[in-house]
Amino acid sequence: MKRKFGFKNQAYNEKLSSIPHNFAATHDEEKGVSELTIYGDIGESWFWDSTSAVDVDNALKQAGTNDIVVRLNSPGGSAFDGIAIYNRLKEHPGKVTIHVDGWACSAASIIAMAGDEVIMGTGAMMMIHEASNIVWGTKNDMRKVADMLEELEAGIVDVYMTKAKISREEITEQMNAETWFSALKAVEIGFATSTALTVEGKDESEEMTQMRAQMQAMQNKIDELTNQEPEKPTPVKQNRVVRLF
Template sequence: MKKKFWNWVRNEDTGSRTLVLNGQISDETWFGDEVTPGLFREELQSCEGDITVWINSPGGDVFAAAQIYNMLMEYPGNVDVRIDGIAASAASVIAMAGNKVSMSPVAMMMIHNPITVAMGDKKVMQQAIDMLDEIKESIINAYELKTGQPRTKIAHMMDAETWFNAKKAVELGFADDILYTDGEGKQEAPAAVLFSKIMVMNSFLCKFNKPESEPDTRVSVEPLKKRLFLLSH
């Protein structure tokens, strides 16, 4: 099985688990990552206890993100979300599932409008616009539930593709606090987090250093209603 963009670490001392979400979120293979919502649910529910979710992702498929968001919202234990690098686009939606959302002082969050690829006549293009409008409203639901901000304000921020540093995210309610600022609770990220970061960087570099003779194996973007993405510009 191809590598997943998530990884679980079990803390035997406390009985808690750490979930590492690193890389692009997708429901099918693009650059070697693989997301199987059923498998994710099975792993999430395989043990009891609180979980810590580390996020470092530029975003990806909106429906895959929605499934992960729902699974974390339904999880009976406490979900502590920690953003150590970036939680952009669809990854920011997943972050909203945390009972508590903390950001590193050097982390970033970004929200924007959903994006799709459409081809066809005027009727088809209007269908695409209507569909994107509905998806945007569903995303706003998650942001509104977490932040308490007015829907109109959130919509304007999405229109503008808004980036938040940790302080701004806390100010607007997208995060609850900033890691390490009080000198308490500071801890080393688990080894799996560091290893995952190395693997993501290695994968990123390989994309731009593959031999010219190597065929491009990326999956073509399917037309309207087949593929909807929340990707960073």
Template structure:
């Protein structure tokens, strides 16, 4: 079976593609997952080890997985916390490593503004909480009020607890060789999205286009010299941090 990995913080496409261009592949984002799904036509394993992240990208990944025609087996090998637990609910069968953890909680935002703005933010959070409850209810069959109470308490679940509560279907079993490959949970309840100024992202996007154009003009067998790679990396970092 084909395997897709949901590893690291879950962020949006713009920041995900930006970080990927800089050589950092430790994030998960919808465009990346959809591209991998497009290459799959058989049953699928989705391996998760993520502290969570942003709800909208997680919802997009969840929706893409639910729309997939084949069978999806989710393997939680480290942690599936916060938004990552929502993605896990897309599995037809959810298995957890005996060392894995899952965490669920109410939605959170950072808000400022006047009283009307804050009231609107609360209303948005209430609606988002209900969306999350719905995703958990579909998988677990639990009463929505019971799920909401678990979220309100910020509930951590090991593999046995998650199976008992219906968030997982079983615990992964291993032979001695596989035992050494189990990923340890990071036990990190938060995930931070990288923040960059819009003009810096635009400059990097321009650089991406120029770099791709140069690649298309060169023979595929031509290798970039080591000093050229160093210059390119330094140029990227200069754009990012305000240098030249």
């Protein structure tokens, strides 16, 4: 059963609903790194497979003090599970690196904010929007839910503001408008630290810099040897031999 999304922009609905669920955790004690894969919906669901805060909590307990690498590709889901996963990752003692492999929408964008390093994959996107809920009942019931959603959104803005380079008011406006960020835009706004392309370019640049430094050092040594004046031979004092005939 494919999930239907209430996003204002329905252009990506089919692609988002086709993300297969995949939650996996591997632990490399030798390297001190644990990798978590979070693909698909966030939060407990009766209708489709999903990744809950409990799943992530159990995986982090098994990780111990390992550094954490999260592979994220999700349309979102439960804001409360997203917040719980965010806080659980933030409290983890090791470094947390999050790779947005495809999408980090809605609740998944909250999870992404937990990364000490957030790397947007080539072509990856991030989306933030208003919190929503399904409510049935009286006008007072609906008002209570609206008040709760406003409080929830205030907390979500708090999370975004831990990384955002713009004002709280601007973040709120972008949530209300449902804003989609490309990889570069996510870096520009502060939600991500780099893109896969800039990380690759940085590595290549560092290698080139090291090679240039080594070549320059060799050239300096050659120049030093070339410019040295040849040492003058030390005159040898010749002893006169007196021969008697």
